[in-house]
Every structure is written in C-alpha cells, then in structure tokens.
Amino acid sequence: MTADLSVRIGSLTLKNPIIAASGCFGYGVEYADVVDLSSLGAIVSKGLFLREREGHPAPRIVETPAGMLNAIGLQGIGVHRFVEEKLPELRARGATVIVNVCGTTLDEYVEVSRILSDAEGVAALELNISCPNIKEGGIQFGCSLHGTSDVVSAVRKVTMLPVIPKLTPNVTDVASFARAAEDAGADAVSLVNTFLAMVIDVESRRPKISNVVGGLSGPAIRPIAVRMVYECREAVKIPILGMGGIADARDALEFIIAGANAVQVGTANFVDPFIWPKLIGGIDGYLARHDVARVADMVGTVDTGAKDKAWTSS
Ligand SMILES: Cc1cc2nc3c(=O)[nH]c(=O)nc-3n(C[C@H](O)[C@H](O)[C@H](O)COP(=O)(O)O)c2cc1C
Secondary structure (H helix, E strand, C coil): CCCECCEEECCEEECCCEEECCCCCCCCHHHCCCCCHHHCCEEECCCECCCCECCCCCCCEEEECCEEEECCCCCECHHHHHHHHHHHHHHHCCCCEEEEECCCCHHHHHHHHHHHHHCCCCCEEEEECCCCCCCCCCHHHHCCHHHHHHHHHHHHCCCCCCEEEECCCCCCCHHHHHHHHHHCCCCCEEECCCEEECCEECCCCEECCCCCCEEEECHHHHHHHHHHHHHHHHHCCCCEEEECCCCCHHHHHHHHHHCCCEEEECCHHHHCCCHHHHHHHHHHHHHHHCCCCEHHHHCCCCCCCCHHHHHCCC
16 A cells, blocks of 8 residues: 655645755755655755845854754855745756745845745745844744744735744743744744754863854754644644654654644754655555555544643653
8 A cells, every 4th residue: 555645734735744854955956966856745945034144153063962053043045046046956856845934024034935925936935933043033033922923924915825934942832832823824833943052062161163052953852842743733723844853754753643744854864865765665654554544644643641641741
C-alpha cells in the first residue's frame, strides 16, 4: 500500500508533510543538485527583508549538546534579488516555495508581502515574527499578542497567498499567540523558531558567538517544541507546521501525532543533506505498517488518556 501523504495548508495542497525549514536550506537553489526539490512538500526560504542585510559578524554558530546555537542576524539578499535571481530556478525545479518574510516595521512586512504576492511561483508567506537574533522588529511583534495580530491582519489585507506567522517559543503561553494569529486571519501557524540561549567559553569567559546570545535549535529542543504544538492544537483549528529538532521520520510523526499538519526540518539538514527521502519514505513505511491510508488521519491523534492527566507534570 502506498499511503496518501498529501496535506492541506489553507488553500495550498502539499504533496507530503516534509518541509525544509527557513535558514537551514539557503534559498533552496543551493541544494538543487543534491536534493530533488520537487519531491519535498515545500521549501521555506531564508528570511527576507526589503533590502539586503549583512547579519552579525562571525562567530555566528556554535555546537551545543544535541543542538546548535546561532545568531546569523538574518543575513540575506533582500526580496527583490530573491524574486529576480532565485525564484526562476525554483520554479524550473518544480519546488513549492514558501517565503520567510521579515520586517523591522509593520510597513516593511506589508511591502515585502506585496512584492512576493505579485511574483510568480510563491506558494505561501511565512511571517517571521520570531527571530531572536535581531534588535528591531521581528520578535518584538511575535512577543506581543497585539503585535502578532497587527502583522497578520496587515499582511492579510494585501495578499491572496496563505499567511503563516511563525511563532516564537520564547513566551509563556504560546497557544494564546496561535489564537491571536488565527483570529487575525492567519491560514496556519508555524512553530517553533529557536529558543534564546547562551554559550560561554570558560577559559576566556567570553560568549562563543559575537551576538552574545543566540537561538538554540536541534534535538535538544524537540520535547519542548512537541509540547507547544500539542498546546496549540488544542487552541486553534487552523493547520500547524511543527518543527524543532526533527532528525528522522519518527520525530516527524511525533509532531504530527501531537497536532502538526506538516513539519519543517532545519538543523538536521546540516548533519545530513540526504535526509529528505529518508524522512518521506519513513513516514510512508510507518503508515503502511499501521494500516493508515492518509497521513492527514494521523494529525493530533495523541492518546493522552484522561484529559486532565495531560497537564500534570509530576
Ligand atoms: C542557522 C539557522 C538559521 C535560521 N534562520 C531562520 C530564518 O531566517 N527565519 C526563520 O523563521 N527561522 C530561521 N531559523 C529557525 C529554523 O527555521 C527553525 O525554526 C529552528 O531551527 C528549529 O528547527 P530545527 O531544530 O529543525 O532546526 C534558523 C535556524 C538556524 C539553525
């Protein structure tokens, strides 16, 4: 039996639930010779502002136990160059392209979204209101319920594309942010972005990255991210794109069972750029073994027993 791996994200149908996460897959074209881009559910571009950005000085990345810390500072080529230089090849390669939209102001989110909506070959907009590594804009919107709502509703007004705000885990109650996004007209939510963290070299007593603090990703964050997806699934009806430390098909299924309609994979691509067919094949194999016809039937099927038990930690 070959299962139906397709999933719906608003008006968009993805051929499978496996998506390359923003910032961990370049603009997609860099991987085109090693990964069949058309075989993925979608790819998410590196975050794009209106203009080019240099990002932070090196060192910007350091390994941590079961993860990595980064503070790239959203280096990028800007939306115009992306549309001119990258989109045509992505289109030619048959990729489903979700663009990660950044802004230092509300107007910038709107302007970048407008430009992308007029371009040919953009499937959806992921609004990055959660990058922990920039001082202005971004996470300041994502850490405020009003800010989240303002960005989503402003972008909603200027695009027909699915609008997918990407939520930060650096808040106490992530579900309330998912709800604010849904109420403001989001078609789906992505979660999680990285967790604010710090690594110090004890010999020099200096932080190991130039920005002092950065965002933690990789398997170390997975159980927290799964819990957050579960909480958001309880809170909203719109689709969830779950991520955080997925390194194999079982990890991906964990997110789906917790309530994610699709999953994104970031850090694991740095470890194994050939991971993609293994993830897709692994999900297919699991569905066959469990006699499940459609991956969509797995979403949110976690069996927590008595509901009040799920919320007790000890
Ligand atoms: C080096 C690096 C760069 C990233 N850049 C972005 C970005 O531009 N926009 C964004 O929304 N998330 C960015 N992220 C966050 C990832 O998309 C993802 O949310 C996070 O890493 C958790 O998933 P993972 O554990 O599978 O990597 C970046 C992560 C890393 C490690």
